[in-house]
Amino acid sequence: MVKPLRKAVLPVAGLGTRFLPATKAMPKEMLPVVDKPLIQYAVDEARAAGIEQFCMVTGRGKTALIDHFDIAFELEATLAERNKREALDLLREEAMPPGSISTVRQQVPLGLGHAIWCARTFIGDDPFAILLPDDLVLSETPCTAQLVKVYNETGGNVVAVSEVPKEHTNRYGILKTGAVEGDRVEVTGLVEKPAPENAPSNLSIIGRYVLLPEVVTYLSRMERGAGNEVQLTDAMAKMIGHAPFHGLKFEGKRFDCGDKAGFLEAQIAFALARPDLGPAVRAFLKNYVNA
Numbered sequence: 097m098v099k100p101l102r103k104a105v106l107p108v109a110g111l112g113t114r115f116l117p118a119t120k121a122m123p124k125e126m127l128p129v130v131d132k133p134l135i136q137y138a139v140d141e142a143r144a145a146g147i148e149q150f151c152m153v154t155g156r157g158k159t160a161l162i163d164h165f166d167i168a169f170e171l172e173a174t175l176a177e178r179n180k181r182e183a184l185d186l187l188r189e190e191a192m193p194p195g196s197i198s199t200v201r202q203q204v205p206l207g208l209g210h211a212i213w214c215a216r217t218f219i220g221d222d223p224f225a226i227l228l229p230d231d232l233v234l235s236e237t238p239c240t241a242q243l244v245k246v247y248n249e250t251g252g253n254v255v256a257v258s259e260v261p262k263e264h265t266n267r268y269g270i271l272k273t274g275a276v277e278g279d280r281v282e283v284t285g286l287v288e289k290p291a292p293e294n295a296p297s298n299l300s301i302i303g304r305y306v307l308l309p310e311v312v313t314y315l316s317r318m319e320r321g322a323g324n325e326v327q328l329t330d331a332m333a334k335m336i337g338h339a340p341f342h343g344l345k346f347e348g349k350r351f352d353c354g355d356k357a358g359f360l361e362a363q364i365a366f367a368l369a370r371p372d373l374g375p376a377v378r379a380f381l382k383n384y385v386n387a
């Protein structure tokens with residue numbers, strides 16, 4: 097029996113420079129796709145996979161993220177007074193149980209690996225998920241739930257992977273692969289952002305991970321990797337051979353919301369998938385595409 101997965105770390109300390117000026121006074125994770133902020137998609141996805149405890153690794157200027165998960169008492173009172181049932185129900189549905197979100201600050205931007213290390217006390221001796229809110233997945237079964245299913249069967253580490261064009265390998269963590277079994281791939285090596293000519297495959301890690309707590313031990317060494325940052329991928333690579341390690345070619349489509357075109361595509365895909373908006377959006381899009 098594997099230890100049940102109940103914890104998730106959400107790294108949200110990034111500056112969001114690619115979305116300035118929108119992110120000058122607002123965290124990028126508060127940018128909405130249709131009507132829900134990116135951070136809320138990540139939390140909803142994790143909760144759908146049975147995760148109960150969250151740690152947001154924040155930085156300066158990120159208080160809106162903490163407020164977002166608090167109860168907005170005045171707002172709720174006003175909505176109740178005005179009999180706005182639907183809006184009120186929506187807020188209550190998304191309300192988090194008391195004490196389920198903690199935060200730590202990443203005081204210096206030393207990379208994703210360093211951000212995860214900052215959550216080491218929260219992680220303790222438990223397996224945990226990581227969700228990078230910039231990566232949004234539209235799927236039948238929430239992506240983290242797909243990873244948890246594999247984790248429950250195999251134990252060890254599981255990452256969501258997707259194929260990328262060879263010329264884009266320098267944007268991602270890339271897998272070296274062993275045995276393939278359906279949608280599961282054995283991970284035999286990991287390289288962070290290799291040049292296309294050095295990439296061991298075109299299978300990239302997307303921002304969804306289930307990891308064993310041992311990764312923290314390797315992160316503590318603070319070894320610098322690609323971009324002179326402490327890379328999570330490098331610490332994960334050190335666990336290969338010590339515990340099962342699988343990549344899952346998940347069902348669904350991933351959108352890179354850290355990129356303007358990816359973010360816009362996500363808006364359209366998520367709007368089209370919504371029964372209340374899909375038909376109207378499909379109708380008006382035709383006018384633009386044919387113009």
Ligand code: G1P
Nearest residue numbers: 208231267268269301302303329
């Ligand atoms: C991070 C990881 C990388 C992963 C990517 C997924 O990179 O370091 O391995 O493939 O997220 O989005 P970043 O996007 O922070 O440069």
